[in-house]
Amino acid sequence: MAARSPVITGLGIVSAAGFGTEEVWSMLAAGASGLKPLTLFQSPRYGKIPVGEIQRDLIALGVPTRSSRSDKLGWLAAREAIADAKINFQNSGDRAGILLGTSVGGSYDSELFLATLIKRGKMRARPTRFHECSTTVDFIADSFGLYGPGMAIATACSSSALAIAQAAEMILSCEADVMLAGGADSLSRMTWGGFHSLLLVDSAGCRPFDATRGGMSLGEGAAILVLESEENARRRGAKILARLSGWGMSCDAYHATAPHPQGAGATMAMQSALRRAGLEPSAIDYVNAHGTGTRDNDIAETIALKTVFHNRVPPFSSTKRIFGHALAASGAMEAVVCIEALRRQELPPNPGFTKCDPAIGLEPVVELRHAPLTHVMSNSFGFGGNNGVLIFSTPETLPRAVVPEKIKIAVGGIGVIGPGAVVIKEITAPLPPGRGPVFSCGALDTTTLNPNQRRRLSRLQQMALITARQSHAPDPAQRVAIAIGTGLGCLEDAGTFIENLVAKDEREPMPSRFPNSVHNSPAGQVAIDQAARGMNSAPTVGEITFECALWQGISQLANGEADCALVGAADEVDKYLLSIGQRWGAWDDKIMPGEGAVVASITNAEKISSPLARVTAVKLGRWRKPFDAGREADWIASAVDLSKVEVFMSGAKGFRQLEPMYEAVAAALWERAGKKLEHQTYKQLCGEFHAASAFGFSLAVKLAHEKKCSMLLYTLSQRGAKAVCCIQP
Amino acid sequence: MQISTHELKSKIIESLKLQDITPEQIDDDAPLFGTGLGLDSIDALELVVLLEKDYGIVIKDIEEGRPAFRSVRTLADFIAAKRPQ
Numbered sequence: 001m002a003a004r005s006p007v008i009t010g011l012g013i014v015s016a017a018g019f020g021t022e023e024v025w026s027m028l029a030a031g032a033s034g035l036k037p038l039t040l041f042q043s044p045r046y047g048k049i050p051v052g053e054i055q056r057d058l059i060a061l062g063v064p065t066r067s068s069r070s071d072k073l074g075w076l077a078a079r080e081a082i083a084d085a086k087i088n089f090q091n092s093g094d095r096a097g098i099l100l101g102t103s104v105g106g107s108y109d110s111e112l113f114l115a116t117l118i119k120r121g122k123m124r125a126r127p128t129r130f131h132e133c134s135t136t137v138d139f140i141a142d143s144f145g146l147y148g149p150g151m152a153i154a155t156a157c158s159s160s161a162l163a164i165a166q167a168a169e170m171i172l173s174c175e176a177d178v179m180l181a182g183g184a185d186s187l188s189r190m191t192w193g194g195f196h197s198l199l200l201v202d203s204a205g206c207r208p209f210d211a212t213r214g215g216m217s218l219g220e221g222a223a224i225l226v227l228e229s230e231e232n233a234r235r236r237g238a239k240i241l242a243r244l245s246g247w248g249m250s251c252d253a254y255h256a257t258a259p260h261p262q263g264a265g266a267t268m269a270m271q272s273a274l275r276r277a278g279l280e281p282s283a284i285d286y287v288n289a290h291g292t293g294t295r296d297n298d299i300a301e302t303i304a305l306k307t308v309f310h311n312r313v314p315p316f317s318s319t320k321r322i323f324g325h326a327l328a329a330s331g332a333m334e335a336v337v338c339i340e341a342l343r344r345q346e347l348p349p350n351p352g353f354t355k356c357d358p359a360i361g362l363e364p365v366v367e368l369r370h371a372p373l374t375h376v377m378s379n380s381f382g383f384g385g386n387n388g389v390l391i392f393s394t395p396e397t398l399p400r401a402v403v404p405e406k407i408k409i410a411v412g413g414i415g416v417i418g419p420g421a422v423v424i425k426e427i428t429a430p431l432p433p434g435r436g437p438v439f440s441c442g443a444l445d446t447t448t449l450n451p452n453q454r455r456r457l458s459r460l461q462q463m464a465l466i467t468a469r470q471s472h473a474p475d476p477a478q479r480v481a482i483a484i485g486t487g488l489g490c491l492e493d494a495g496t497f498i499e500n501l502v503a504k505d506e507r508e509p510m511p512s513r514f515p516n517s518v519h520n521s522p523a524g525q526v527a528i529d530q531a532a533r534g535m536n537s538a539p540t541v542g543e544i545t546f547e548c549a550l551w552q553g554i555s556q557l558a559n560g561e562a563d564c565a566l567v568g569a570a571d572e573v574d575k576y577l578l579s580i581g582q583r584w585g586a587w588d589d590k591i592m593p594g595e596g597a598v599v600a601s602i603t604n605a606e607k608i609s610s611p612l613a614r615v616t617a618v619k620l621g622r623w624r625k626p627f628d629a630g631r632e633a634d635w636i637a638s639a640v641d642l643s644k645v646e647v648f649m650s651g652a653k654g655f656r657q658l659e660p661m662y663e664a665v666a667a668a669l670w671e672r673a674g675k676k677l678e679h680q681t682y683k684q685l686c687g688e689f690h691a692a693s694a695f696g697f698s699l700a701v702k703l704a705h706e707k708k709c710s711m712l713l714y715t716l717s718q719r720g721a722k723a724v725c726c727i728q729p
Numbered sequence: 730m731q732i733s734t735h736e737l738k739s740k741i742i743e744s745l746k747l748q749d750i751t752p753e754q755i756d757d758d759a760p761l762f763g764t765g766l767g768l769d770s771i772d773a774l775e776l777v778v779l780l781e782k783d784y785g786i787v788i789k790d791i792e793e794g795r796p797a798f799r800s801v802r803t804l805a806d807f808i809a810a811k812r813p814q
Binding site: 197198199203214255256257258451452454455456507508509510511512515 | 745746747748749767769770771772774775777778781782788789790791
């Protein structure tokens, strides 16, 4: 088997500790902290607590204005990384893509809408336009001309580690030559109030691994790496900064917020990354720890380090006090720290540490110092026990990661909730009262769920749990990976949490709602329910969210990290979605919003005797403006053998602007295939929502199984993403 | 002033959305966390909110509340001791 590894040729970072690697490294060398009191928004209760806030004027730095704060941070990091790599994408065609970890998304901007609405009674909905986590990907892709795969992953604090890992998979499997990979997250009232409600914030600023530590410090920022295949980098004569040698992903499958006390998932992710890199633990020269400064994380993480390194833990440090914890961006920011450490041959210090905690018994690096470094590891752990570990190596080292083999994929089971009947949903205060028709899943049958799942979990999580159980019976002997995406997440929990926070000036928060508000909470709960400890991912990519989940699941099966993958997507309708969508004129009496969940269990076709169907192709990309149906037909034909396909199933009958595009592609495909493909649609049955293509998939599986039809599923997102997959008997 | 454990149990049931259980079924001395009612760290945080909202007791570090959260009786004693008069 061939060994390859993606290389890094450019870095961009924006943070409270500076913009660009030079500024950041001088802060870091001085052991300084970027934490200061909050100025970005009013915080009646916690305003004096230090935070890693970026206080520069972003617009003055040249960012296009039509964007969220997270989008702007990501854009600045992307511009710097692209300049650093001396790359342009004019001749990249669809071989250059982008994969980012984002968790807060446009929440900061949407909260402006909500806060003004609650305090003043009315407000224009404009700031909510960039609410989705995936807008950062679309914004950067459109700005810099990227037409390869584009994806956002929202697994809270491990998001960008997962994004970099998945981008590496894309390059290894030759789906792209270049990927911008990293993450971006801004501060928001939601996460600020949320972490305070969990009593996880240290009022003196975080002090990772210190005996007197009292929690984390929140931050914001973005970091982006230019990740390339080595061939591509050498062909264009790029300077190679480092190699990405290995990556590992796992899930604690333990609790929504608390890490596994013995760091079981963290141990697995580190071991998986070492295995992928073909390295012994003793080869690691430095670990950039997740090290949030909370009591629980720092203990669990050091137990995991002792386990992985057989009590010979290499020099390690947490750089969280320098940046603050920038959530989805932190994995990428710390990847930049690791790559700079390799380039400079210097060990980064751990500001905030003064006294060894006897419960830990290990001391991090306290001062910047020179050391020979060849392989370094970066840890990122998130809510839902979601773990991502990356290993970077100096450019002189040999390529290490093994290229995954192409395998045949079968669908073993599928679970579906919805589409249900059309019901009238009420809109209530603080929004202007109103009502509208929606495709609703109605009341869920939760009788099979346990009492804690019934009382604590939101509807969206329950939908994911039930459909996952329909698709797959928990089997402790199997290594199970999970990729369950969502376009908008648990809207009801997020909306209620922020509404309450703003209305009550941060008093009486809702700590049990906050963990539900992260997009990976359905995937995390399914992991606990299924005892699934493999990769746990939550892609969020508008209308192609499901296809991205499917791609991620297949990737884990192909690289041998999982025996089975549960892939799916879920979304719900709530009053905010309905109200804001009505203001934008998104729906009418024919096109209604919908909701629901679909989870499919997929596995290597050779390991299953009677599959429902086979998945023979999945391809992700972005469509160009102006839309060219002929080019689309060529793109589809590059992934799918049209002579074997009978039905073209599209996402038409939804948002009006996409309608003529789907029709034109259908016509171009008939011409290309030399035969008329039957054009089927599904949104007239389930409504328009981001997870809807998962219903298209379930329908395609049903037709392939029952009618022996070969189906092509083609989906466009309004913001430029596209996907095609082929489902065959 | 001592508070009624019955009233406290009702508040706990309501705040934690406990299902299929009445105040009478909760023993004053039974452990609230772990095996007892099967509560977890997020429930503890909801109890922190309850203490502030209904009794004006502010807890900034969950370790402070840990001994109080052992049982309904320890919680009632904690409230009686800490409640602003």
